[in-house]
Amino acid sequence: MKTLLRFAGGLVLLVLLVLGVGYFWASRAAASTFDRTITTHEVDFPVPYPAPVMAGAAEGEAAEGSLAGAEEDGVDPLAAAVARGEHLVRARYACADCHGEDFSGGVMMDAMPVARAFGPNLTGGEGSPVASFSPADWDRAVRHGVGGDGRPLIMPSEDFQRMSDQELSDIVAYINSFPAVDNETEPLTLGPIGKFLIARGALRPSADGVDHDEAHEPYPPSAAPTEVFGAHLAAACVGCHKEDYTGGEIGGDPSWPPAANLTAAGPVADMSLDDFSSILRTGVRPDGTELLEPMTYVVPLARRMTDVEVEALYRFFRSLPARETDD
Numbered sequence: 001m002k003t004l005l006r007f008a009g010g011l012v013l014l015v016l017l018v019l020g021v022g023y024f025w026a027s028r029a030a031a032s033t034f035d036r037t038i039t040t041h042e043v044d045f046p047v048p049y050p051a052p053v054m055a056g057a058a059e060g061e062a063a064e065g066s067l068a069g070a071e072e073d074g075v076d077p078l079a080a081a082v083a084r085g086e087h088l089v090r091a092r093y094a095c096a097d098c099h100g101e102d103f104s105g106g107v108m109m110d111a112m113p114v115a116r117a118f119g120p121n122l123t124g125g126e127g128s129p130v131a132s133f134s135p136a137d138w139d140r141a142v143r144h145g146v147g148g149d150g151r152p153l154i155m156p157s158e159d160f161q162r163m164s165d166q167e168l169s170d171i172v173a174y175i176n177s178f179p180a181v182d183n184e185t186e187p188l189t190l191g192p193i194g195k196f197l198i199a200r201g202a203l204r205p206s207a208d209g210v211d212h213d214e215a216h217e218p219y220p221p222s223a224a225p226t227e228v229f230g231a232h233l234a235a236a237c238v239g240c241h242k243e244d245y246t247g248g249e250i251g252g253d254p255s256w257p258p259a260a261n262l263t264a265a266g267p268v269a270d271m272s273l274d275d276f277s278s279i280l281r282t283g284v285r286p287d288g289t290e291l292l293e294p295m296t297y298v299v300p301l302a303r304r305m306t307d308v309e310v311e312a313l314y315r316f317f318r319s320l321p322a323r324e325t326d327d
């Protein structure tokens with residue numbers, strides 16, 4: 001009996017020791033993942049962004065593009081930029097889901113023991129990291145996942161990296177149209193599971209999935225039901241569906257299912273445009289089954305997409321040859 005007790009006690013000690021060493025290792029790995037400075041290219045862009053030069057437009061003063069032309073037409077360039085930015089935020093990039101409806105700060109996830117992550121205040125009020133942000137800082141945070149202090153952020157910038165300069169500028173114009181609010185959110189806290197996910201490489205800061213020297217397009221492709229425009233829109237889905245759209249494990253919350261394969265090897269191959277549109281916009285498949293989290297987060301965005309955007313996405317996915325999921 002005594003030996004058995006001693007054996008059990010030793011086993012408990014051993015388990016505690018293994019857990020302790022494991023936790024120490026995971027904490028170190030998580031700290032070294034986030035305590036780094038990442039350098040990116042420096043870009044600059046105006047807010048509001050000038051309208052594109054129309055093909056065949058007259059040479060001369062109008063060749064700049066441009067603001068002058070837009071004003072002549074009676075359109076206020078800032079109001080036009082804010083309206084475009086609103087659509088981008090509400091139908092494509094989900095900034096308000098994590099930063100709050102009025103951008104004064106919000107919750108990305110409150111899921112201990114995985115992590116607690118808050119989207120900071122973007123209004124420029126007290127406690128907002130963006131009060132003195134230049135366009136280069138906005139580029140670094142949004143399209144590269146690198147904060148004003150040079151450290152990697154936990155925000156999903158892989159989905160934002162292909163945003164054009166005009167789109168980012170429009171989003172900044174829209175966010176800046178909200179009044180400054182004083183609010184400071186808590187910094188990121190990683191729980192033990194979050195630390196293990198990072199140590200195992202299952203969860204990585206988006207900065208590690210972005211090319212920090214690649215130039216950004218000045219303008220998005222024109223909005224039409226084309227594969228080219230669809231490819232631009234689908235770039236906002238790569239964080240989960242992967243660069244080659246074969247889907248698979250997402251990382252993050254361990255209860256999430258793998259993301260669907262969106263190439264011809266997956267369910268889109270059997271969908272009509274109507275099916276695709278209704279699945280994205282209602283979250284329910286024609287057979288009555290419901291989409292699971294986190295794909296459900298995309299549904300309110302898709303509901304605000306235009307029919308042209310949904311059709312462009314559909315055409316793009318239908319153009320992808322079959323490829324099996326890697327993992």
Ligand code: HEC
Nearest residue numbers: 093094095098108117118119129141147148153154155188
């Ligand atoms: C899924 C949630 C999520 C979405 C969507 C999201 N963010 Fe964030 N964002 C965060 C979190 C969380 C942080 C703080 C990150 C950290 O501390 O690691 C952050 C940080 C930032 C920062 C501050 C960088 C700094 O220097 O502190 C800016 C600017 C920003 N986000 C802008 C945006 C914009 C613009 C969009 C939409 C295009 C957006 N975010 C979409 C979660 C999100």
Ligand code: HEC
Nearest residue numbers: 236237240257258259260267285290291292293294295298
């Ligand atoms: C936050 C992660 C995430 C993002 C972002 C995301 N998806 Fe998904 N998606 C998933 C997951 C997970 C599934 C599998 C859901 C299920 O099994 O119910 C899925 C499934 C799908 C399906 C298959 C539905 C079916 O009938 O099986 C389509 C189509 C789809 N996504 C399209 C998109 C498009 C288009 C975008 C970008 C606009 C996008 N997704 C962005 C995670 C995501």
